[in-house]
Amino acid sequence: MFTNYLKIAWRNLVKNRGYTAINITGLAVGLAVAMLIGLWIRFEYSFGREHANMDQIYNVVTNGIDSKSGFKYTTQATPLPLYVACKDQIPEVKYSAIVNWGGNNGLMVKDKKLIRNGTEVSKDFFKIFRFKFLQGDPNTALNDPEAIVLTKGTAQDLFGHQDVVGQYVKWNNADELKITGIIEDISNDTYFGERDYFMAYQHFENQEPWVQYAKNDWGSYSCITYVELMAGAGKDQVLPKIRNLIQTNYKETKNEVGLYPMSQWRLYNEFDNWEASAGRIVYVRMFGIIGMLVLLLACINFMNLSTAQSIKKAKEIGVRKAIGSLRHQLIGQFLVEAVFMSSIAMVVSILILMILLPAFNTILQVGVSIPVQSPGFWMVVILVVLGTGLMAGSYPSFYLSSISSIKALKGKFISPGTAISPRRVLVVVQFVASIGLIISTLTIYKQIQYTKSRPTGYNGAGVLVVDMKEDLIKNYEVLKNELLSTGIVESVTKSSSPVYTTHSNSVIEQYPGSVGDDKVSIVNIAVSPDYFKTLGMQLLEGRDFNAFSFDADSDKVIINLAAKELMQLKDPLGNILTEKGGRRREVIGVVENSIMENPYEKVRAARFICDPNWAGYIMFRIKDQVSFSKVESSIASIFDKYNPAFPFEYKFVDQEYGKKFALEVTVGKLASILAILAIFISCLGLFGLSSFVAEQRKKEIGVRKVIGASVFNLWQLLSKEFVVLVGISSLLAAPIAYYFMNEWLQKYSYRTEMSWWIFVAASIGALLITLLTVSFQALKAASANPIQSLKSE
Numbered sequence: 001m002f003t004n005y006l007k008i009a010w011r012n013l014v015k016n017r018g019y020t021a022i023n024i025t026g027l028a029v030g031l032a033v034a035m036l037i038g039l040w041i042r043f044e045y046s047f048g049r050e051h052a053n054m055d056q057i058y059n060v061v062t063n064g065i066d067s068k069s070g071f072k073y074t075t076q077a078t079p080l081p082l083y084v085a086c087k088d089q090i091p092e093v094k095y096s097a098i099v100n101w102g103g104n105n106g107l108m109v110k111d112k113k114l115i116r117n118g119t120e121v122s123k124d125f126f127k128i129f130r131f132k133f134l135q136g137d138p139n140t141a142l143n144d145p146e147a148i149v150l151t152k153g154t155a156q157d158l159f160g161h162q163d164v165v166g167q168y169v170k171w172n173n174a175d176e177l178k179i180t181g182i183i184e185d186i187s188n189d190t191y192f193g194e195r196d197y198f199m200a201y202q203h204f205e206n207q208e209p210w211v212q213y214a215k216n217d218w219g220s221y222s223c224i225t226y227v228e229l230m231a232g233a234g235k236d237q238v239l240p241k242i243r244n245l246i247q248t249n250y251k252e253t254k255n256e257v258g259l260y261p262m263s264q265w266r267l268y269n270e271f272d273n274w275e276a277s278a279g280r281i282v283y284v285r286m287f288g289i290i291g292m293l294v295l296l297l298a299c300i301n302f303m304n305l306s307t308a309q310s311i312k313k314a315k316e317i318g319v320r321k322a323i324g325s326l327r328h329q330l331i332g333q334f335l336v337e338a339v340f341m342s343s344i345a346m347v348v349s350i351l352i353l354m355i356l357l358p359a360f361n362t363i364l365q366v367g368v369s370i371p372v373q374s375p376g377f378w379m380v381v382i383l384v385v386l387g388t389g390l391m392a393g394s395y396p397s398f399y400l401s402s403i404s405s406i407k408a409l410k411g412k413f414i415s416p417g418t419a420i421s422p423r424r425v426l427v428v429v430q431f432v433a434s435i436g437l438i439i440s441t442l443t444i445y446k447q448i449q450y451t452k453s454r455p456t457g458y459n460g461a462g463v464l465v466v467d468m469k470e471d472l473i474k475n476y477e478v479l480k481n482e483l484l485s486t487g488i489v490e491s492v493t494k495s496s497s498p499v500y501t502t503h504s505n506s507v508i509e510q511y512p513g514s515v516g517d518d519k520v521s522i523v524n525i526a527v528s529p530d531y532f533k534t535l536g537m538q539l540l541e542g543r544d545f546n547a548f549s550f551d552a553d554s555d556k557v558i559i560n561l562a563a564k565e566l567m568q569l570k571d572p573l574g575n576i577l578t579e580k581g582g583r584r585r586e587v588i589g590v591v592e593n594s595i596m597e598n599p600y601e602k603v604r605a606a607r608f609i610c611d612p613n614w615a616g617y618i619m620f621r622i623k624d625q626v627s628f629s630k631v632e633s634s635i636a637s638i639f640d641k642y643n644p645a646f647p648f649e650y651k652f653v654d655q656e657y658g659k660k661f662a663l664e665v666t667v668g669k670l671a672s673i674l675a676i677l678a679i680f681i682s683c684l685g686l687f688g689l690s691s692f693v694a695e696q697r698k699k700e701i702g703v704r705k706v707i708g709a710s711v712f713n714l715w716q717l718l719s720k721e722f723v724v725l726v727g728i729s730s731l732l733a734a735p736i737a738y739y740f741m742n743e744w745l746q747k748y749s750y751r752t753e754m755s756w757w758i759f760v761a762a763s764i765g766a767l768l769i770t771l772l773t774v775s776f777q778a779l780k781a782a783s784a785n786p787i788q789s790l791k792s793e
Helices: 001-013 017-045 082-089 152-159 201-207 209-214 235-249 280-311 316-322 327-364 376-398 405-410 416-451 472-476 476-485 533-536 561-566 629-643 651-698 696-705 711-745 758-785 787-792
Strands: 059-065 072-075 077-079 095-098 101-110 113-120 134-135 147-151 168-171 175-183 199-200 221-229 254-261 271-272 275-278 463-467 490-497 505-510 520-526 541-542 555-560 576-581 584-591 606-610 617-622
Touching: 017 327, 017 376, 017 651, 059 077, 059 235, 059 275, 082 095, 082 221, 082 235, 095 113, 095 235, 101 152, 113 152, 113 201, 147 152, 147 168, 152 175, 199 201, 199 505, 201 209, 221 235, 275 541, 280 327, 280 376, 280 416, 280 651, 327 376, 416 576, 416 651, 416 711, 416 758, 463 629, 463 651, 472 476, 472 629, 476 490, 476 617, 476 629, 490 520, 490 533, 520 561, 533 617, 561 584, 561 606, 584 606, 651 696, 651 711, 651 758, 696 711, 711 758
Parallel strands: 113 199, 147 175, 520 606, 555 584
Antiparallel strands: 059 072, 059 221, 059 254, 077 221, 095 221, 101 113, 101 168, 134 175, 147 199, 168 175, 271 275, 463 617, 490 617, 505 520, 505 576, 541 584, 555 606, 576 584
């Protein structure tokens, strides 16, 4: 019997090729989107699972509060002595490790020179984090202060092969470090970023005298601390002991401490009031809902089209019942046909998924794959096929199999007013989702454009940034003069951080009007003269630093407008700011606010000090109308001359600033694609419903045409219903989309508003698409010969 069902199902699908193609296409697209998003969500939740001890790993974080503004913030910076004290004094701590902030540095083997990103870590780092060692022993790899562990990609780039343990690499053209281990490459979607090497923290300690002092200074928040707890030990058990350690050794601290579990590092990477409550999880949830909506739209289409096609089989049902077919046999036939079509759609969707996956991974910079070896994946596939097929086939099978053979043969078993109602509801649901996605996409786009148009406070066009190493630091003045002498460089400066980011903070303990513990946390940037000139930053009050004497302004400071407002300095020039440690600096200028951190947030208070010895970056502006090919050829040779140990690598300020919008731009692109797919699927549903309506009203259309109705009149008659449905959908979608997108916008301090034109544009767009879709079937029905539709059996 089942074989017979399959044969009949196949014949029906082949016989109705157009219907089959439309139905399978809509369902396959919906399934492919749902699976793609589902696999991505699975990938996001699998972060860190390569570490078997993941549930016991925590990042110790500092929770602070700005006494002036009341703003609560969370930072990874912790006291340097903490990691040793945790291991020695808290029995529940199995391992503890510190990690330096890291950055780009030079690696050299003979004539091979590379700039790679790495950091210094303490001995137990690889005991906590179980990176796969291809060579070497993770337990002893960093016992030697002169040891270094490379990723296999870095080893390959340096040596041409990976069997390099025991060999040496020169770090920053200074120290010969022994390679003690090779690990698998670390992808950029890990918490540590795309690290290329790890060095012993002891090496950093030996190189930097201040670290020796900071080892016993509980007020030196200068490193990142990780702990692995003993099996059975919990966060609530250990946190009070860490808090007690800090408060015992640093009594004057007002900071709190927290334990940030590794299980949250990927998805909950934004803090609010000291709680990890937002981040990527917002987008995981958003696209999870969108994925379910798209699948729902596809299933609704499948059901609508299956039902419309089943009506055409009414006579076949009547004949089958007349010759003795039982109801359960008709139900079985309908359900088998629906599940069979659902199975074909699933195969097509997997093919679509395989095509889309590489582009998806590139856009999101992730490594999603199809788990073909996972029984769970195939179990879900089977359940989806069965569920979709049974759901789509349920209405036609149970309803049509219940009618009498006489009514089925005459086709008089459905009242247009009642039969269409369920499908009307489903179409409204489809277009509520589709219009909601259009509104969401337009809102995301408007927010991105609104923030991009925000004044940055500097002119980044034509400004290049180069990391400074030892040779560049020593040769800065001659390098600067030679750059200026090329005739293509307008100005040169150096600073402790590029203009598009910040690297350090300072605490102003006393300032005019401050009382008691009324301290302020402020961004700290060390610059050389010509910094503001090079970046086109406007001085609002006072003067710039002395370009001819660094020492003359070593005790001076320029603050930004946000700092002036935070400290409520009405006339800041000449005011004295006392920083932590007691050093006093005189305010000589106020500069316009500039966006150095998150462009979606308020500009933080910042100060600029004249300290050319504390600088890690050169920034120089290229003159207008100078071709970049000329710049690269002229500039590269100068840097090679004064920095021979490192390849000439640079960044553009405006491009780096543009990267701050990367996540939102990606979300906008994906939302746009999903909105288009949702509309496409909804149009297929409309096509099916318009076909059904035209089939049901063909006698009415024939009568109207005989008595003189024009094609346009009939087109209006058949289209009016769908226009009403879209109108209802727009009214329902608007408040729903407004609520969710307004909630999304609240996460940004600098945000746009929900404009009325977004809702109008989404509604009009949906209406036009509807009319285009429905018109095909409406015009086809209106143009048909009325004799054919008025014939009676």
